[in-house]
Amino acid sequence: MKTALSVKHLVGIKDLTLSDIELIFATADNFKSVINRPIKKVPSLRDVTIANIFFENSTRTRISFELAERRLSADVLNFSASASSVKKGETLIDTVKNILAMKVDMVVMRHSSAGACKFLADNIDAVVVNAGDGTHEHPTQALLDAFSIRENLGNVKGKKVAIVGDIMHSRVALSNILCLQKLGAEVMVSGPPTLIPKYISALGVKVEYDLMKALQWCDVANMLRIQLERQDIKYFPSTREYSMQYGLNKQRLDSLKKKILIMHPGPINRGVEITSDVADSDQSIILDQVENGVAIRMAVLYLLAAKTQE
Amino acid sequence: MKRKVLLSQKQLELTLDRLCHQLIENHDNFKDTVIIGLQPRGIYLARRMQKKLSALLKGVKIAYGEIDPTFYRDDFRTKGHPISPSSMNMDNVTVENKNVILVDxxxxxxxxxxxxxxxxxxxxxxxxxxxxxxxxxxxxRHLPIQPDYVGKRVDTIVSQNVKTDLKEAGDKSDGVWLTESEK
Incomplete structure (x- = not known):
């Protein structure tokens, strides 16, 4: 098996090969055993400094990256735009170059503009890891989702995965589609027609506007959050109507003849895209996803850290 | 590629037998002793020795674990590529206050x-x-580390490699070889 990634940065799943993804998974298996030990820490990255630069709010991703970094013994620098000179008008490149001048080796960035990470990767020397850029990609989320499916169903290849909800504004959806397809899964998107991009079928995914049909088809349902903060116009009459049409509840789940896995990238709007009894049911692997997130991010940082000396 | 036999299959077997007897000399009935194999190759030797010791000591259970040093290495970023990790297996063993024998x-x-x-x-x-x-x-040696039990001592130069073939690791037969690096 390969021992190095084909990319220097993790900007998107789009740039990864199948063997890159398999290498990340194999490495994450080992890190998962590390984080389940009494001493959850290894000294691999003790000479690496990582800056977490978040221009957008985040709970899970930021904590998960920070834990992953600390468990690899890296030095961690946290930066959030709301409490910084960005408010005074400093540009992205200037901000990051100033941080790098203080000898930082890797940058984990979340930004509200699609392509911000690519822009950064092209213009700076440090290794860049995308923690979500606008409505474009969120690669580590897709990797941990696929890793969780692999863990629960044994394999991703040949599995049917339905991604339900706000596909239009979701970077999780795009990264998931690309990642699952590279691993050989079939992908369907479902949601109100207003929230499904017009040309999405060009990516080779099925489109189904009827939630029940999508649920009957799939082995795994990934329920996305309705991203009200990104919706500049009204895409559906009310959240109540949305949840009546596209919300996953116990009744819908029990009417299926099979047991499907339920995933959600968080944060959950309980009662909108998913009801509490489903989110907390034994079919839900939402908290497995969160646990695997740390292992996946450790693997990504570990493998990319080797690129800091190239 | 030139290859020289350091240990044949039979010699390897004898050497392991001798090492087991040496261990018994020092560790008696292995009550407070744990054998730990180092990934990737040491684990196969450690597993063999565990079996041999168990047979020699008439079925005494020998505590056994496997450790992967990959994440603890200081050279993984200087080799130009990360080193692939192997699994750890320390679930059923405690090393707290035990005599540990590291095997590589x-x-x-x-x-x-x-x-x-x-x-x-x-x-x-x-x-x-x-x-x-x-x-x-x-x-x-680059560090002040010396072994307590040795199968065979060899004098080599840096351009040479020592390769251990073990059937469990997927090699054709058992044996230890000295080869010249191709450069």
Whole structure:
């Protein structure tokens, strides 16, 4: 098996090969055993400094990256735009170059503009890891989702995965589609027609506007959050109507003849895209996803850290 | 590629038998002793020795674990590519206050053992740690690390490689070889 990634940065799943993804998974298996030990820490990255630069709010991703970094013994620098000179008008490149001048080796960035990470990767020397850029990609989320499916169903290849909800504004959806397809899964998107991009079928995914049909088809349902903060116009009459049409509840789940896995990238709007009894049911692997997130991010940082000396 | 036999299959078997007897001399009935194999190759030797010891001691259970030093190495970023990790297996074993015997195939610079020791200490504080290696490439150490039990000592130069073939690891037959690196 390969021992190095084909990319220097993790900007998107789009740039990864199948063997890159398999290498990340194999490495994450080992890190998962590390984080389940009494001493959850290894000294691999003790000479690496990582800056977490978040221009957008985040709970899970930021904590998960920070834990992953600390468990690899890296030095961690946290930066959030709301409490910084960005408010005074400093540009992205200037901000990051100033941080790098203080000898930082890797940058984990979340930004509200699609392509911000690519822009950064092209213009700076440090290794860049995308923690979500606008409505474009969120690669580590897709990797941990696929890793969780692999863990629960044994394999991703040949599995049917339905991604339900706000596909239009979701970077999780795009990264998931690309990642699952590279691993050989079939992908369907479902949601109100207003929230499904017009040309999405060009990516080779099925489109189904009827939630029940999508649920009957799939082995795994990934329920996305309705991203009200990104919706500049009204895409559906009310959240109540949305949840009546596209919300996953116990009744819908029990009417299926099979047991499907339920995933959600968080944060959950309980009662909108998913009801509490489903989110907390034994079919839900939402908290497995969160646990695997740390292992996946450790693997990504570990493998990319080797690129800091190239 | 030139290959020279360091240990044939039969010699390897005899050497392991001798090492087992040496261990019994020092560890009696293995009540407070744990054998830890170092990934990737040491684990196969350690597994064999565990079986042999169990047979020699008439079925006494020998505590056994496997440790992967990869994440503890100091050179993973200088080699130009990350080193692929292997699995750890320390679920059914405690090293706290035990006599630990670290087992590896070839001792060269000592850096793997240094990393292995760090990994081991993350699982507890052993009373004593000893090192058993099948091949000791002496006079080539980068660190002050010496083995307590040695299968065979060899004098080599840096451009040579020592390769341990073991059936369990997917090799055709057992044996230890000295080869010249192709450069």
């Amino acid at each position: 195939d070839v001792l060269f610079s000592g850096r793997t053992i240094r990393a292995g020791l760090d990994a081991l200490l993350d699982f507890g504080r052993p009373k004593k740690v000893e090192l058993l290696v099948l091949i000791d490439r002496r006079f080539s």
